Amino acid sequence: MTRIDPETASPSDQTRLIAGAEALIPRVIAIGWRLTERFVNAAKWVSEDGITVILATEIVDGELWAHLSYSRVDRIPSWEDGKRVKDVFLGPKRKALIVLPPDAEYFNLHPNCLHMFCSLDRDPLPDFRTACGQL
Numbered sequence: 001m002t003r004i005d006p007e008t009a010s011p012s013d014q015t016r017l018i019a020g021a022e023a024l025i026p027r028v029i030a031i032g033w034r035l036t037e038r039f040v041n042a043a044k045w046v047s048e049d050g051i052t053v054i055l056a057t058e059i060v061d062g063e064l065w066a067h068l069s070y071s072r073v074d075r076i077p078s079w080e081d082g083k084r085v086k087d088v089f090l091g092p093k094r095k096a097l098i099v100l101p102p103d104a105e106y107f108n109l110h111p112n113c114l115h116m117f118c119s120l121d122r123d124p125l126p127d128f129r130t131a132c133g134q135l
Contacts, residue, residue: 007095017057017058024066026089032047033088051072052072054069067111068086096118
């Protein structure tokens with residue numbers, strides 16, 4: 001897997017990252033959220049009830065992805081927290097992935113942080129509703 005670093009990206013990839021962020025990062029946010037930092041391809045918010053979110057665009061293997069990190073100071077975010085941040089920051093109609101990697105590939109800078117990914121170029125997942133009905 002090849003991830004493009006925004007700092008060393010080619011001019012065309014930098015343009016793509018910035019345009020992706022401009023299209024993705026909300027200009028008006030839901031009540032209860034406060035924008036705390038803005039970067040070239042990312043932004044950071046904090047909710048009134050203690051969730052921190054960082055939303056960034058990344059190019060991985062040539063495709064544009066949204067990377068949404070969300071955390072709480074005192075505990076791992078709940079399923080409801082994840083659903084809420086996904087709907088607010090990625091939209092209720094987009095599919096997002098929460099990845100549980102093998103231990104050898106696990107990396108996290110914050111002990112209570114979870115990561116969600118959403119392809120902005122295509123839908124990489126099949127419709128699992130049909131497979132689940134056969135179990």
